[in-house]
Amino acid sequence: MKTAASAMSPEQARVRRIRRERRNRIVRHAVLLAWTGFIAFPIYWMVMTSFKDSGEWVTWPPHWVPHAPTLHNYAQIFAFSSIDPSLSRQAAEQAFTIWKGLGDSLLVCTTAALLALLLGTFLAYSISRFNVGGKYFRHTILTIRMIPPIVIAISILIYYAILIPYATGAVFGARISMFDTYIGLILIYTVTTLPFVIWMMLTFIDEVPYTLEHAARLMGAGRFTVIRRVVLPLVASGMVVTFLFVFILNWAEFLLALTLTHPEVTTLTVLLNKFQSASEGRLYGPQAAIGTMITIPVVVLGILIQKHLVKGFSFGTIRR
Amino acid sequence: MARISIKDLQKTFGAHRAVDGISLEIRDGEFLIIVGPSGCGKTTTLNMISGLERPTGGQIVIGDTLVNDLEPGERGLGMVFQDLALFPHMTVFENIAFGLRVKKMPDAEVRRRVAAAAAAVHIEALLEKFPRQCSGGESQRVALARTIVTDPSVFLMDEPLSSLDAKLRVDMRTELKSLHHRLGATFVYVTHDQAEAMTMADRIVVMSKGRIEQVGSPLDIYNRPATRFVAGFFGMPTMNFVEGAVVASGDRRSFRADDVEHPLPAAVPAALAGREAVLGVRSEHVLVGDGASLKGVAQLSEPLGDTTLVHFDIGKGRRLVAKVGPTAAIEPGEALTFQFAAEFCHLFDVHNGARLY
Numbered sequence: 001m002k003t004a005a006s007a008m009s010p011e012q013a014r015v016r017r018i019r020r021e022r023r024n025r026i027v028r029h030a031v032l033l034a035w036t037g038f039i040a041f042p043i044y045w046m047v048m049t050s051f052k053d054s055g056e057w058v059t060w061p062p063h064w065v066p067h068a069p070t071l072h073n074y075a076q077i078f079a080f081s082s083i084d085p086s087l088s089r090q091a092a093e094q095a096f097t098i099w100k101g102l103g104d105s106l107l108v109c110t111t112a113a114l115l116a117l118l119l120g121t122f123l124a125y126s127i128s129r130f131n132v133g134g135k136y137f138r139h140t141i142l143t144i145r146m147i148p149p150i151v152i153a154i155s156i157l158i159y160y161a162i163l164i165p166y167a168t169g170a171v172f173g174a175r176i177s178m179f180d181t182y183i184g185l186i187l188i189y190t191v192t193t194l195p196f197v198i199w200m201m202l203t204f205i206d207e208v209p210y211t212l213e214h215a216a217r218l219m220g221a222g223r224f225t226v227i228r229r230v231v232l233p234l235v236a237s238g239m240v241v242t243f244l245f246v247f248i249l250n251w252a253e254f255l256l257a258l259t260l261t262h263p264e265v266t267t268l269t270v271l272l273n274k275f276q277s278a279s280e281g282r283l284y285g286p287q288a289a290i291g292t293m294i295t296i297p298v299v300v301l302g303i304l305i306q307k308h309l310v311k312g313f314s315f316g317t318i319r320r
Numbered sequence: 321m322a323r324i325s326i327k328d329l330q331k332t333f334g335a336h337r338a339v340d341g342i343s344l345e346i347r348d349g350e351f352l353i354i355v356g357p358s359g360c361g362k363t364t365t366l367n368m369i370s371g372l373e374r375p376t377g378g379q380i381v382i383g384d385t386l387v388n389d390l391e392p393g394e395r396g397l398g399m400v401f402q403d404l405a406l407f408p409h410m411t412v413f414e415n416i417a418f419g420l421r422v423k424k425m426p427d428a429e430v431r432r433r434v435a436a437a438a439a440a441v442h443i444e445a446l447l448e449k450f451p452r453q454c455s456g457g458e459s460q461r462v463a464l465a466r467t468i469v470t471d472p473s474v475f476l477m478d479e480p481l482s483s484l485d486a487k488l489r490v491d492m493r494t495e496l497k498s499l500h501h502r503l504g505a506t507f508v509y510v511t512h513d514q515a516e517a518m519t520m521a522d523r524i525v526v527m528s529k530g531r532i533e534q535v536g537s538p539l540d541i542y543n544r545p546a547t548r549f550v551a552g553f554f555g556m557p558t559m560n561f562v563e564g565a566v567v568a569s570g571d572r573r574s575f576r577a578d579d580v581e582h583p584l585p586a587a588v589p590a591a592l593a594g595r596e597a598v599l600g601v602r603s604e605h606v607l608v609g610d611g612a613s614l615k616g617v618a619q620l621s622e623p624l625g626d627t628t629l630v631h632f633d634i635g636k637g638r639r640l641v642a643k644v645g646p647t648a649a650i651e652p653g654e655a656l657t658f659q660f661a662a663e664f665c666h667l668f669d670v671h672n673g674a675r676l677y
């Protein structure tokens with residue numbers, strides 16, 4: 001066969017190469033499509049379920065689309081007061097409105113993301129400009145992020161629920177627990193997302209030439225003025241992107257919230273989990289409705305960030 | 321007073337001595353150019369004067385004040401950077417006004433001074449634009465205006481023309497020179513371009529490997545280079561160097577390299593006789609043609625229009641370059657005779673390159 005291949009005319013070789021490329025492309029797209037389907041199917045099922053009435057939640061054969069679409073599930077999760085008795089199947093339904101979870105999630109995620117952004121931006125600045133921590137510090141920071149949350153969850157729980165209350169009790173005479181508090185959850189979110197903030201802000205700050213700061217300082221600006229008037233305006237869009245990214249991370253976080261809170265602080269992901277353990281049975285419909293509502297901002301912010309990331313990283317404003 | 325006095329200034333990065341003990345007196349109102357090859361410590365020196373870099377050792381005195389511990393903004397200096405460093409998010413107006421705004425100057429005064437600075441470098445029409453909308457030459461002027469507006473007594477410039485194309489660069493030289501004249505301020509200008517240094521400077525400081533090789537007027541440096549390095553750095557094409565020895569011939573000295581022997585000026589001291597040396601002679605002082613006794617073979621001739629450069633071989637792999645008239649037709653392979661204009665011969669030490677004569 002070797003001789004046959006070498007005897008091939010250039011024209012034949014070209015045709016073969018085109019065929020091979022086409023085949024590769026088809027295989028690649030088939031694999032990607034299958035993967036997309038695999039990933040998207042649960043989301044599809046969730047959205048469909050959120051429009052089904054209780055009779056349709058579990059059926060065989062499965063209903064791919066709701067046969068009798070209803071907004072009941074949404075009415076239930078968005079209810080402000082006890083809902084219309086005609087709609088209400090169970091008294092316990094009132095416990096499963098979205099409002100408490102939404103409020104807690106917004107408060108915790110926003111505060112933690114802002115805090116991480118503030119700390120991370122200044123840390124990134126000093127790493128970029130003064131080589132704080134040495135040449136490889138920026139990579140070290142990223143490896144911190146490789147520790148799975150499950151590894152730290154239990155030890156943090158021990159600190160929050162036992163060691164800190166015990167220590168404060170011994171020292172100040174009052175037991176201060178961090179378990180199931182807003183501050184406790186905000187702190188742990190701030191810490192776990194800080195490496196991302198530092199890493200992302202580093203790429204933005206590195207893009208701002210140091211000579212811009214030199215020029216400003218020679219014109220009499222102090223360090224603070226230089227940061228406020230020169231550096232911050234140039235990394236502002238990067239900060240927005242970073243904030244949104246970290247916000248999404250916090251918004252979708254489940255494990256730490258589950259471990260470190262109960263029953264007081266209830267983020268949306270934890271709220272979602274409660275439906276399954278409810279003694280009244282499994283309320284798939286409202287659960288799917290909340291799941292859908294949690295997913296929407298993630299998708300919207302994701303699309304927003306995607307646009308900003310491209311603009312942010314290529315930067316547009318800096319000319320070299 | 322814009323006199324700057326530098327004493328034994330040093331800067332080390334780890335084990336690397338970027339600036340290795342330089343002392344220099346910069347006079348009030350002069351146009352001083354620091355020139356040297358890339359990496360010789362020019363930028364580091366300038367940054368230590370401006371305060372952006374802390375000296376490892378030595379002193380910098382501006383006027384009568386020791387400024388070692390002063391912030392960059394407190395030294396009364398203005399600086400134009402190699403990459404210009406215009407603020408991309410501000411208009412040209414705001415770029416120029418930045419230094420005044422930082423000083424909390426009243427708005428009307430800011431307007432007046434920005435307008436004056438813009439007029440000084442002819443960019444009145446650009447004030448509402450952003451830096452990215454300006455051409456290279458225009459950005460250059462904006463950077464100048466931004467420095468002029470704060471009215472510094474000393475202008476520091478780090479290769480400010482390096483981002484411009486060749487034609488514009490030559491035009492800007494003239495303009496900078498006249499700007500210096502009009503402002504009457506002290507200019508300390510850094511470049512790696514010897515031609516830029518020759519054309520603009522009142523005095524030139526030649527640096528190499530963190531040290532000063534020579535300080536002097538452009539003609540001084542061209543005609544009496546203190547070291548072989550300086551001799552080779554200035555002038556196009558590079559000066560010819562021939563290794564050999566000084567020998568006595570009668571009551572005169574001459575230079576011998578193998579079988580080539582050439583008389584030296586009478587002023588070359590007798591003490592040099594018998595010493596190994598490097599002879600340096602510029603291409604315009606290599607005389608080709610009638611009456612000359614030394615022989616060479618032409619290899620290449622480069623017509624430049626006003627002159628022609630002839631590269632020729634004198635045996636043992638030694639090649640020289642001579643500048644001849646534009647009409648001299650010398651073909652490659654042609655035998656020729658040459659001699660040096662003896663009064664323009666330089667002698668350098670073989671080892672440390674110091675000038676012997």
Ligand SMILES: Nc1ncnc2c1ncn2[C@@H]1O[C@H](COP(=O)(O)OP(=O)(O)O)[C@@H](O)[C@H]1O
Nearest residue numbers: 333336338356357358359360361362363364365
């Ligand atoms: N921040 C720094 N860290 C380490 N080495 C540096 C630093 N700045 C400059 N150098 C080194 O010091 C030497 C002089 O640099 P520089 O003053 O920029 O040279 P020039 O401006 O003459 O080209 C170079 O070898 C350069 O690599």
Ligand SMILES: [Mg+2]
Nearest residue numbers: 362363364478
């Ligand atoms: Mg430099």
